[in-house]
Amino acid sequence: MRIVYVNGEYLPENEARISIFDRGFLMADGVYEVTSVLDGKLIDYDGHAVRLNRSLEALEMRNPISKDDLLEVHRELVRVNEIDEGLIYLQITRGSDGDRDFVFPDPETTVPTIVLFTQAKPGLAENPVAERGIKVISIEDIRWGRRDIKTVQLLYPSMGKMMAKKAGCDDAWMVEDGCVTEGTSNNAYIVKGNKIITRALSHDILHGITRAAVMRFAKEAQMEVEERNFTIDEAKQADEAFVTSASAFVMPVVEIDGVALGSGKPGRVAPRLREIYLDEMRRVAV
Structure with missing residues (x-):
């Protein structure tokens, strides 16, 4: 019990x-x-x-x-x-x-x-899903304006998860004015060339704790990070993509709205960041 x-x-x-x-x-x-x-x-x-x-x-x-x-x-x-x-x-x-x-x-x-x-959650760190990556769909972001407050108002994110499930996918990225805000329960990133791109902090998105750590580790690993809005069309043309959250850590995204990214398999950036994140956070865990 x-x-x-x-x-x-x-x-x-x-x-x-x-x-x-x-x-x-x-x-x-x-x-x-x-x-x-x-x-x-x-x-x-x-x-x-x-x-x-x-x-x-x-x-x-x-x-x-x-x-x-x-x-x-x-x-x-x-x-x-x-x-x-x-x-x-x-x-x-x-x-x-x-x-x-x-x-x-x-x-x-x-x-x-x-x-x-x-x-x-046995196997949380060695999640086999991270080996294959996840598929996401895009949906309109119709949540309230203070998404930076981590409230229990989770009905629309739950609906987004169900929309993805019905489409045979794993999750949904929410889109406002043509630009990706975040996933239903995670922060969203794309990779183009050697650059990691993610939306800047504001009232529009949750200020992810995993996001902060991953951004820090990426910069320490000499990876280029750019905080700006990106469109869903830009995301579909990215070399790779990923999400971060406390429960998924760093999770590769391999498909957006049916469009495969790169080879359709996890690229090199997301798996490397996942490895760094897990190693570093285990080292300082309390």
Whole structure:
């Protein structure tokens, strides 16, 4: 039986409860983070903790737990659930004041809800999908304007995943004004010649923790990186492409809207970045 964490308690998952009036349930009024676990250790925990606070501050929501205490919760969940490779999901909502109202409840009297649980993912690092790459489709990006806040409003990304699945593909890249914003749950990149191209940080995309690390490693490896918008047509003409996320790390993209990139197999840049990322992040994992 999996052990989860709810509002200060470690509980068997079938005993975990939150209020039906919780604003995360009623209003999607909450934020989340997902941290990978490799070799029983947390990958880039500090980055996720910093972004969590950024998201909470953007929504004027208080954090009910300190960074150090939150780290101990993560470690305890890894320990009691015997996670060697997997994920830890964290969600904080504005809580419940016992009823439903569009107006925020008084933060002095309404305690935020905090939930964490683990997902065992054996083979997370040695994912065979990374050997063949993924196929994506393009869809219109119709999400709200603050995509940089990691909220639990994930209905459209879920719909995008289903659109891709129905098309026989693995994921979808969202497009706004002709340019790619990001994937449904990842940041998007193309490679042309020796140059890695990805959209610059703004309110338009999530400020990916894996993105930040991969960009740093790419520059340290003397790879050229350009942060700018790119069109979906430009993406289809790229030599290769890839996505980054906390759960996929660096994942090659080999096809966009039925158009094969390069040889139709992972190129040289994405696999090399995946190797560097996994080596470096394992070295500094906590």
